Amino acid sequence: MRSAVRQGASVALATGLYGISFGALSVVAGVSVPQTMALSLLLFSGGSQFALIGVVAAGGSPVAAVATSTLLGARNTLYGAVVAPLLGVRGWRRLAAAQLTIDESTAVAVGQREPAATRAGFWVTGIGVFVLWNAFTLLGALAGDALGDPRAWGLDAAAGAAFLALVWPRLAARRAQVVAALAVAVTAALIPVAPAGIPVLAAAAVAIAVGVLATPRTPSERAEGA
Template sequence: MSGAPATEVEEAAAVASARRDGFGLGLLGVYGVSFGAVAVASGLSPLQAVVLSVVGFTGGSQFALAGVAAAGGAAVTGVASAWLLGVRNSLYAVRLTDVLPDRAPARTAAAHLVIDETTALAVRHEPHGRAAARAAFWTTGLVLFATWNLTTAVGAFGVQALGDPATLGLDAAAPAAFLALLWPALRRRRTAVLAVLAAAVAAVTSALAPAGIPVLAGGAVALLGLSPRWRA
């Protein structure tokens, strides 16, 4: 049979599929318009909101900082809350060790894109090979970064025209997509039990600890349950 070997054809198809999925998921960055509006309504200037999206690029942390600002909290409190929520991305980076680039410059750039969505889609495409997982990671990250920052600017500079950002409902898009990505894994009994346990720990901790700690506590439970030692 002429043409490329079957394995190469399959790999090319897997990479193409990963890129399509990444592009579609990356478009969810349009809910950055909600952050831009919320940030300005909380007291940040439009320019500050835009810069925060560029350098902070992790929605949960950004909304946490804006929430503290809206409540009149100190800057150090807002930064601490945002940092605690962002620490979860370091756990994702450990999971993506084999997906991220090997060389330092590219690895540093990739680190800025390690967030919920890029991790979820990369892990979902891992069974199809490293190339597919990398394609999913980079496509999701770059498209999401572009749409998030563009729409943050739209929301920040057009906040008066948008009205109450809470009525947009765009903030529900990302969690819904993330759940959809995880759903196949939740069909396995062990994973489902771990998910419920991690969620319960996070819910209980949220009543006792500052923002960020519940996420880390839930993540720690999941990591412990998935470790080779506890699988035995």
């Protein structure tokens, strides 16, 4: 439990700080402060939010911005399928869990060994990221151009570094290494030619395909195949 809480808090802090970058970039792209806050409060998906303002900054239409953001956010559906049976929540808690199901909360939750630690890791990470992400988004939006390029502060690397620290221990197994290598290769190949969001979905598809193909069949299934 303590380890899960510590992990969740550290990831929440690193990811929350990254909200400064989003807030500043969003305002610079021409999105108002209330609109920027609405994105963080309601959409609450960093990748989707950055994709949306990226299209807006490039002069794309609102339809293209929403479509790109939605495509990238589709990965959260996969996260929900993984997290839901682990949490076992009902009623309004299920709605709250759906809002808090993001990259970071899912990673911390599935990285725990005990059910209680899984739940603690999910809620601490999800609530922590939500509160800090929105607080720092507001700070970045209000500061706007005064911050200059947010990447100069290293904020664009903070969340990625925290997420990598969570994933790295899970790459000890050979299958996990193969999945990671294939996902990286597919993503790198698609980034120059595919619309935003497609490389991430393709990487997720690689992991699913490897999981399906590499899962040992039962004796009855092997007999049917023969």
